[in-house]
Amino acid sequence: MKSILVVEDEQRISAFISKGLTAAGFRPQIAADGITGRDLALTGDFDLVVLDIGLPGLDGFSVLKQLRAQRPELPVLVLTARDNPDDTIYALESGAVDYMIKPFRFAELLARVRLRLKESPQEQEVTELVRDEVRIDLLKRQAWVGGSLVELSARELSLAEILLRNCGNVLSREQLLSHVWGFDFDPGSNVVDVYIGYLRKKLGTDFVTTVRGFGYRVD
């Protein structure tokens, strides 16, 4: 199992990332400021670092530079709140392997983490998720139910994917909302319910189970 260091001061965001990474099968650890982050990263216990640029204590750029200097092989994925291309370009030039601009959808962060941690050709990438009669092709963006083809929209696919990847576990509306819609999406909305309805209509009523008071689950 891969260890990931999350250097992020906003508790809301670090918790969000941490939970998501855990659900995806990674072992995350949080550092709330630059100095702690740098020191932890340099221990060598981590396979990847998710680094916020806007940090208290020690600026993210400085952390990035020190990591580059001392552990050039450690992949760093930079988060920046400022929608400023100069920042991101500077980050990439300083050695970040990738970057994301807040607010981001968790699914995208996960895709990037997976991409950067991929290493052995043995562990073939998952391009299909199967559960009983339902088969979802992530590359084709299509689903098969029994023998017939079903087209899924981008949102529907994204929602189905996270449910299937966490097969057996209940996912709360908030989790689904932040994973699929982004962590700053209006929490009062009932989009999740509506899209669960769409999935049921397309993939069969019993594709998702409602767990009253908690959320949804695919068994």
Next chain:
Amino acid sequence: MKSILVVEDEQRISAFISKGLTAAGFRPQIAADGITGRDLALTGDFDLVVLDIGLPGLDGFSVLKQLRAQRPELPVLVLTARDNPDDTIYALESGAVDYMIKPFRFAELLARVRLRLKESPQEQEVTELVRDEVRIDLLKRQAWVGGSLVELSARELSLAEILLRNCGNVLSREQLLSHVWGFDFDPGSNVVDVYIGYLRKKLGTDFVTTVRGFGYRVD
């Protein structure tokens, strides 16, 4: 450079695949029937096989089985004209690593070929294409022009991607049409022109050069 064997009897389709693979930096070779295909595949000169199921002479399934038996490590990507889930499931069970249903967009075939040939962690995947002021992020599905963010639709992104990946080469309307829209798309349409116009509006007039009588090129 990777060698790819294309076993396909329809000349129109094999030529289409072959050209596209060449443009993408692969070395393709065509076999027009099952027996030739099987014999070539067994020489061991190829890194991947694209195999049509509906073949004259020797059925695609038989070819697949023989390849599995004698070269289990050789990745085979199956093409099937029949929109029949049984066929594809059977193909996968027989050991195909992946499948595509005709008609397909070439871009998708390419994505699958790349995925299956990927092997060393060294050659990091391309997630960004850059050319002068224009930067395109394939994962984010966004573009940056100078310092500002531009949203691209799925079609626009796909078109921009193939143009950028073939930087310096002229691509004909037919090539673009088959790559982005699929090889059976109405050849009389001027969608390509229209979408080139959209790209110019979003990415700058001089992003693409028109080569009168031939097609378009990104320098």
Next chain:
DNA sequence: GGCCCATCTAAGAAGACTCTCATCGGCCGC
């Protein structure tokens, strides 16, 4: 049973996307 609350669903508005059609403009050969 009756009530409350969580969940489901139908309907629809707004907007994005894709493509066609028709017209306009300019390049090229004569």
Next chain:
DNA sequence: GCGGCCGATGAGAGTCTTCTTAGATGGGCC
């Protein structure tokens, strides 16, 4: 210069996607 052809572009139709709203449904507790 002129005509014809190739490409550019504007308008718009049809469809799909996404999200909100509001009312219907139904579970669980009293």
